Amino acid sequence: MAGASLGALAIGQMLPIKVAEAARLAGLIDVNGNGYIPTMCEMCVWRCGVLAKVENGRVTKLEGNPEHAHSLGNLCARGQAGLMNTYDPDRVLTPLIRVGQRGEGKFRQASWDEALDLVASSLQHIKDTYGPEAVVFSSTHNLSQVQFENLLNAFGSPNYGTQRSLCFNAMIVANQMTYGLEEPNRSYEGLEYLILTGRNLMEAISTSETSILSRAIDRGLKVVYLDPRFTKTAAKSTDWLPVRPGSDLAFHLAMLNVLTSEDRYDHNFVEQYTVGFEKLAEEVRPYTPEWAAPITDIPAETIRRIAREFSDAAPNALAHNGWRTSNFVNSFQTQRAIACLNALVGNWGIHQLPAAAEGAGLGVPPQPPYPRASAMRMDGVPWKYPLVPFKLGVFQELRDAIITEQPYAAHGWFIARQNPVQSLPDRGKTLEAMSKMDFIAVVDIFLNDTAWFADVVLPEASYLERYDPLNVVGNKAFIRQPAIQPQGEAKSALWIYKELGQRLGLQDFFQYTDEEDYLRQQLAPLGVTLEEVREKGYAERPEGEENPFNWNTPSGKVELFSETLDRAGFNALPTWEEPPRPPSGKFYLLTGKVGRHTQFGTQNNQLLNKYEDEPRLWINVNTAKALGLADNDLVKVTSDVGEVNIKLWATEAIRSDCVYLTPGFGHLSKGLTTGYGVGASDSVLHVTYTDPVSGSQALSQTFVSVTAV
Amino acid sequence: MSETTSNGNEYGFLIDASRCIDCRACLVACSVENEVPMETTRIWIQETGVQGEFPNLARFSAPYHCMHCDDPSCVSACTVGALQKSDNGIVSYDQDRCIGCRYCMYACPFQVPNYEWKEQLPLIVKCDMCVSRLSDGRSIPACAATCPTDAIIFGKKSDMLVEAHRRIDQNPGKFIHHVYGETENGGTATFYISPVPFEELGFPTAEESSPAYFNRLVTHGTPTVAGVVAVGLSSVYLTIKHHAEAMAQGNSGAHSGNHAGPKEAEGAVQGTAVPQNDTVLPQESERQEV
Numbered sequence: 001m002a003g004a005s006l007g008a009l010a011i012g013q014m015l016p017i018k019v020a021e022a023a024r025l026a027g028l029i030d031v032n033g034n035g036y037i038p039t040m041c042e043m044c045v046w047r048c049g050v051l052a053k054v055e056n057g058r059v060t061k062l063e064g065n066p067e068h069a070h071s072l073g074n075l076c077a078r079g080q081a082g083l084m085n086t087y088d089p090d091r092v093l094t095p096l097i098r099v100g101q102r103g104e105g106k107f108r109q110a111s112w113d114e115a116l117d118l119v120a121s122s123l124q125h126i127k128d129t130y131g132p133e134a135v136v137f138s139s140t141h142n143l144s145q146v147q148f149e150n151l152l153n154a155f156g157s158p159n160y161g162t163q164r165s166l167c168f169n170a171m172i173v174a175n176q177m178t179y180g181l182e183e184p185n186r187s188y189e190g191l192e193y194l195i196l197t198g199r200n201l202m203e204a205i206s207t208s209e210t211s212i213l214s215r216a217i218d219r220g221l222k223v224v225y226l227d228p229r230f231t232k233t234a235a236k237s238t239d240w241l242p243v244r245p246g247s248d249l250a251f252h253l254a255m256l257n258v259l260t261s262e263d264r265y266d267h268n269f270v271e272q273y274t275v276g277f278e279k280l281a282e283e284v285r286p287y288t289p290e291w292a293a294p295i296t297d298i299p300a301e302t303i304r305r306i307a308r309e310f311s312d313a314a315p316n317a318l319a320h321n322g323w324r325t326s327n328f329v330n331s332f333q334t335q336r337a338i339a340c341l342n343a344l345v346g347n348w349g350i351h352q353l354p355a356a357a358e359g360a361g362l363g364v365p366p367q368p369p370y371p372r373a374s375a376m377r378m379d380g381v382p383w384k385y386p387l388v389p390f391k392l393g394v395f396q397e398l399r400d401a402i403i404t405e406q407p408y409a410a411h412g413w414f415i416a417r418q419n420p421v422q423s424l425p426d427r428g429k430t431l432e433a434m435s436k437m438d439f440i441a442v443v444d445i446f447l448n449d450t451a452w453f454a455d456v457v458l459p460e461a462s463y464l465e466r467y468d469p470l471n472v473v474g475n476k477a478f479i480r481q482p483a484i485q486p487q488g489e490a491k492s493a494l495w496i497y498k499e500l501g502q503r504l505g506l507q508d509f510f511q512y513t514d515e516e517d518y519l520r521q522q523l524a525p526l527g528v529t530l531e532e533v534r535e536k537g538y539a540e541r542p543e544g545e546e547n548p549f550n551w552n553t554p555s556g557k558v559e560l561f562s563e564t565l566d567r568a569g570f571n572a573l574p575t576w577e578e579p580p581r582p583p584s585g586k587f588y589l590l591t592g593k594v595g596r597h598t599q600f601g602t603q604n605n606q607l608l609n610k611y612e613d614e615p616r617l618w619i620n621v622n623t624a625k626a627l628g629l630a631d632n633d634l635v636k637v638t639s640d641v642g643e644v645n646i647k648l649w650a651t652e653a654i655r656s657d658c659v660y661l662t663p664g665f666g667h668l669s670k671g672l673t674t675g676y677g678v679g680a681s682d683s684v685l686h687v688t689y690t691d692p693v694s695g696s697q698a699l700s701q702t703f704v705s706v707t708a709v
Numbered sequence: 710m711s712e713t714t715s716n717g718n719e720y721g722f723l724i725d726a727s728r729c730i731d732c733r734a735c736l737v738a739c740s741v742e743n744e745v746p747m748e749t750t751r752i753w754i755q756e757t758g759v760q761g762e763f764p765n766l767a768r769f770s771a772p773y774h775c776m777h778c779d780d781p782s783c784v785s786a787c788t789v790g791a792l793q794k795s796d797n798g799i800v801s802y803d804q805d806r807c808i809g810c811r812y813c814m815y816a817c818p819f820q821v822p823n824y825e826w827k828e829q830l831p832l833i834v835k836c837d838m839c840v841s842r843l844s845d846g847r848s849i850p851a852c853a854a855t856c857p858t859d860a861i862i863f864g865k866k867s868d869m870l871v872e873a874h875r876r877i878d879q880n881p882g883k884f885i886h887h888v889y890g891e892t893e894n895g896g897t898a899t900f901y902i903s904p905v906p907f908e909e910l911g912f913p914t915a916e917e918s919s920p921a922y923f924n925r926l927v928t929h930g931t932p933t934v935a936g937v938v939a940v941g942l943s944s945v946y947l948t949i950k951h952h953a954e955a956m957a958q959g960n961s962g963a964h965s966g967n968h969a970g971p972k973e974a975e976g977a978v979q980g981t982a983v984p985q986n987d988t989v990l991p992q993e994s995e996r997q998e999v
Contacts, residue, residue, distance in 0.1 A: 061742055074734070074855050075738070076734045076857055077732055077733045077734040079734070079855075081741070203730075203732075210732075211858060211859075214730070218727075230764075235766075242763070242764050595734075607741065610737075611740075651759055652762055653763075653766060
């Protein structure tokens with residue numbers, strides 16, 4: 001590809017250098033012909049379409065697939081660096097069985113048969129001794145999760161941990177209560193006014209949405225951005241509002257106040273398609289901009305101006321839900337207020353659209369009915385959290401229940417594509433929960449922090465090496481297919497779950513012979529062959545002519561007043577809940593994304609590491625001065641549950657009562673040779689606080705002190 | 710003075726600092742596409758840093774790589790013809806000819822060429838517009854192809870310049886009224902537009918005429934190698950001294966990706982123009998503020 005002159009570079013000089021070494025060590029990879037293979041990114045959950053350039057059995061470049069609505073031909077830094085995950089010399093390429101103490105990182109290589117037999121017999125032993133509920137299953141947002149859920153349901157355990165309560169429970173439950181769906185699709189076409197509540201789209205990149213937003217700004221879209229930090233999104237916004245953490249709710253209640261009290265709402269939409277408007281108007285009457293100003297630190301006239309501009313732009317106005325707005329225990333109310341605000345400007349069907357269900361219109365392998373759950377869930381769903389969907393759960397509560405052994409004890413933990421040691425708040429507690437386990441198995445491509453403490457590690461094929469179930473985006477079902485053969489003995493999750501199912505006597509639940517057979521069964525209703533889809537990258541699927549003005553709520557309308565919330569004993573209307581403030585001498589601890597990383601899984605990527613900054617603790621320059629600290633000083637950050645040391649970045653770009661730490665760093669596993677020792681872990685510091693309605697972990701409700709080391 | 714004249718077939722870039730979000734997708738894409746060693750880079754980010762006082766803040770950035778000058782100083786400084794200006798506008802680099810003298814690094818008024826300091830037989834590292842992509846049908850360099858915000862676009866050089874002016878004319882309040890690269894160093898094939906003065910992005914204020922003419926007098930016109938080196942270096946020295954002074958005035962630019970860019974290059978010319986070993990060795994990279 002590089003022509004004659006670059007071709008003279010020996011393989012050892014090629015970049016990434018360790019890629020070449022890894023490729024050499026792995027031996028020659030089976031060649032599937034040089035060229036481009038359409039597949040799907042897995043560097044975050046946005047799942048852009050990629051075209052993998054393959055030369056001599058190696059992926060040498062990834063391009064954004066112009067035919068995929070999530071990439072629009074582009075990829076972000078993570079997507080571009082994706083091949084480095086595949087060629088990372090830290091890959092686990094054979095099954096591993098622990099030989100030292102847990103956490104020592106001493107493993108021996110094992111065959112698949114030995115490792116799978118050990119996992120199956122250990123899980124079966126726990127099931128026979130304590131019941132299936134004594135095995136906890138947990139996995140994070142991935143395309144094979146459907147078969148992971150199949151395994152846990154067939155096994156009969158009700159205990160399922162996802163990352164969703166650490167991320168977007170508040171948004172999803174609020175949308176379900178208001179619109180009867182998890183999250184609407186958004187259209188920026190013709191949009192004139194956008195409010196982003198902590199949605200840092202220029203750094204928490206979803207390629208197409210970031211592209212579309214950028215183009216919209218270029219054509220004159222007004223963007224109001226609420227964030228205590230001056231992020232890259234703030235830099236592109238019309239108004240940056242450095243709101244006090246936890247008070248976004250007050251801002252949105254004041255927006256609702258202006259729209260209702262000044263008669264600035266869409267009468268047609270409200271009368272025809274919503275329930276509870278009068279009650280809402282009554283509820284928000286006290287929440288004037290003047291009321292909100294001292295709470296939010298946003299001047300009343302600014303709030304009033306924005307409310308008027310927002311309603312003037314209706315219906316071409318949108319309040320974005322945000323993603324990880326689950327920052328305080330009042331975040332559910334914030335999400336409800338945002339959902340109602342959108343209803344008042346009547347943007348449904350224009351800028352908020354119904355989204356197709358996952359896997360809609362695809363075939364599924366036949367299977368018998370699942371056994372009845374053997375016990376109540378440990379995470380309190382639904383007996384403590386009646387409105388939290390089973391698929392979401394309350395992961396931090398599950399972890400705490402493992403420690404307290406209430407309502408019962410768990411003895412085994414099967415974890416796939418997830419790193420709870422880094423993702424759950426209060427890492428000390430998570431390690432304690434793991435120490436209570438008789439047996440832990442982890443499926444991953446790396447020895448991540450959780451795998452470091454496992455008894456068995458099952459090496460998964462990377463996303464460039466395997467099939468996954470199809471992914472539906474709009475009227476297309478996209479394929480993830482191997483661009484190269486798996487390195488070493490790595491295997492797909494579809495294969496691993498099926499093999500485990502067979503060894504657990506659950507083969508009837510896994511009626512596919514291999515990954516390709518699974519995909520053929522998915523494609524059957526579409527009348528397309530796998531070969532066509534492999535070549536094209538997707539299958540067309542008929543889109544239903546659904547009436548967007550038909551909401552899956554009890555009333556069939558948009559519920560400003562929610563009967564469901566009322567009956568469950570929660571506030572049926574968005575209402576003010578005062579969040580705690582840091583005591584004197586302490587700061588709000590904020591986290592948030594950077595454009596090079598996704599959660600906890602990319603810090604070991606050498607290419608991303610090459611172009612990432614050293615993670616430092618943001619602190620306002622004046623605050624630093626008052627503390628006698630200077631830029632780049634090493635400081636100790638202390639919360640109620642832990643402490644870390646990290647360098648300071650003294651900057652104007654953050655409120656004086658906040659500090660910010662890039663999440664995902666501070667890895668414990670020495671099996672991550674690039675990421676180990678870089679930065680500090682936010683999960684060490686985070687205190688566990690759960691929103692009683694949505695089960696969300698309140699990620700900014702942790703207060704810390706900062707002192708010189 | 711210029712040896713090259715436009716033939717209408719030259720490629721060019723337009724980079725818009727109002728659109729760049731500093732995501733660094735272009736940096737990673739370039740590294741992968743061109744197999745750039747880990748410790749160096751062909752492209753990096755120049756940025757203003759956080760400007761102003763809370764809460765009245767601004768921040769801009771732009772990817773930065775070879776300008777592909779019309780009359781490149783590096784080409785004229787190269788004694789062995791490893792650097793060439795092609796008909797399609799690309800300032801190309803032939804590693805088989807390169808002797809590793811690094812004159813190009815000192816000659817470049819934009820301080821673009823990097824060096825593989827850690828390799829045993831180090832080569833120069835610089836943008837070649839992904840010439841391999843242009844020839845294999847992918848038609849667009851890796852940086853421009855992946856940019857999620859269209860901050861980098863690529864096409865016919867003349868079209869890029871027209872588009873640059875169109876954007877300024879259409880939005881005179883948004884951009885400063887200068888297309889960087891149009892006249893700098895006698896004209897280049899990389900054009901920048903920006904809402905803030907280019908010095909605030911840490912861009913060198915390059916002379917409007919290229920010093921290449923003087924470099925050519927010595928590198929191509931003097932019979933002995935010794936003479937070439939002696940006179941060539943003094944010419945280079947003058948060029949660099951000027952840049953160092955220019956850079957010293959208000960360069961707040963930061964860089965991503967281990968680049969010995971403008972700021973560090975000041976150290977390279979202190980007191981002498983003779984390339985000292987490792988004078989621009991990227992130490993700990995000046996990592997960009999998060």
